[in-house]
Amino acid sequence: MSDSSENRQSSNIPPTDGSGDGQAPSQGSPLMAHLMQNKVETTLWLTRIFTVVCAIMFMLPIFGGNPYSFYQRTLLATAATSALRMHQRMPHVQLNMDFLRLLFTEDSCHYLMYCIIFLNSYPMTMSLIPCFLFALLHACSFTKTVLNLMGPTSLMFVRNMITKLEAQQVNILRFIASTEIFLMPAAVILVFTGKSSFFLPFLYYRFLSLRYTSRRNPYNRIIFSEFRQVTEYLCSKPQCPGLVRTLSFKCISIISRLAPVAQAQ
Known part of the structure; x- marks a missing residue:
């Protein structure tokens, strides 16, 4: 889609080669040059x-x-x-x-x-x-x-x-x-x-x-931290079954040991 203001301006300029397509190179050249x-x-x-x-x-x-x-x-x-x-x-x-x-x-x-x-x-x-x-x-x-x-x-x-x-x-x-x-x-x-x-x-x-x-992308650390906080919060509730609580904390412990130490920014 071309700009309407450019079309109005170009309509007042007669074509130099008689083909009527004199405005096409001026529209395409900036894009192609870039x-x-x-x-x-x-x-x-x-x-x-x-x-x-x-x-x-x-x-x-x-x-x-x-x-x-x-x-x-x-x-x-x-x-x-x-x-x-x-x-x-x-x-x-x-x-x-x-x-x-x-x-x-x-x-x-x-x-x-x-x-x-x-x-x-x-x-x-x-x-x-x-x-x-x-x-x-x-x-x-x-x-x-x-x-x-x-x-x-x-x-x-x-x-x-x-x-x-x-x-x-x-x-x-x-x-x-x-x-x-x-x-x-x-x-x-x-x-x-x-x-x-x-x-x-x-x-x-x-x-x-x-x-x-x-x-450059801290979102993995952020999401891991948020998942851990949510899991610990849910497991700390009295309604959480003991088996689920134990398994969840063991999984958190294993994942924490496997997680590498993030370098300082």
Whole structure:
């Protein structure tokens, strides 16, 4: 959708080549110039949009196609986004332990590992939720820039959706953290039902411990703390059966011992 004010102004300018399409290059060139000048950000934007589309195609199979294919494409697109983002954050590769320790503090490295873990596992909708929501959130900023270059009133329904998404950013990040946590028992269930490798819970535990100590995303620590407070509050009530109380406190003790120490910000 083009801006109406630009159309009125361009109507007073005669075409220079007699084709009547003299205004098309002036409308498209700012957008294309911006995309070409920001090739990395444009690629990230495209991979995120592709992630969102593939995740929707998997979650809503009414559009046809092989759901497992869309499941893998979602994870591969997320892995490509994570790898490119990781290269942005740490462009100079070094073969030493300090570099590796710094590498594993990056959220993009966490999700590259996440995609590798679930790529060949039994397809679960829950495992695509973090990929879908992160791609949706991170694509918003660049999408707004693209819309502004297209015109200040272009695709207002998309602008309104972006505004609503950004207003719910904290709630979305909390939901992602909760999904990451509940994927741990889901991975254990997959093993016992014979739908996944025995190593999946151990690999996912490593991912979850990295998310817990993330420097930029504290929501895993926040959600873990809130779950513990709610559980202790409910178990302290007289109505709680003794067996449930004992099992709950033992689970809290085990999880607390397994939790890594978060580094100071």
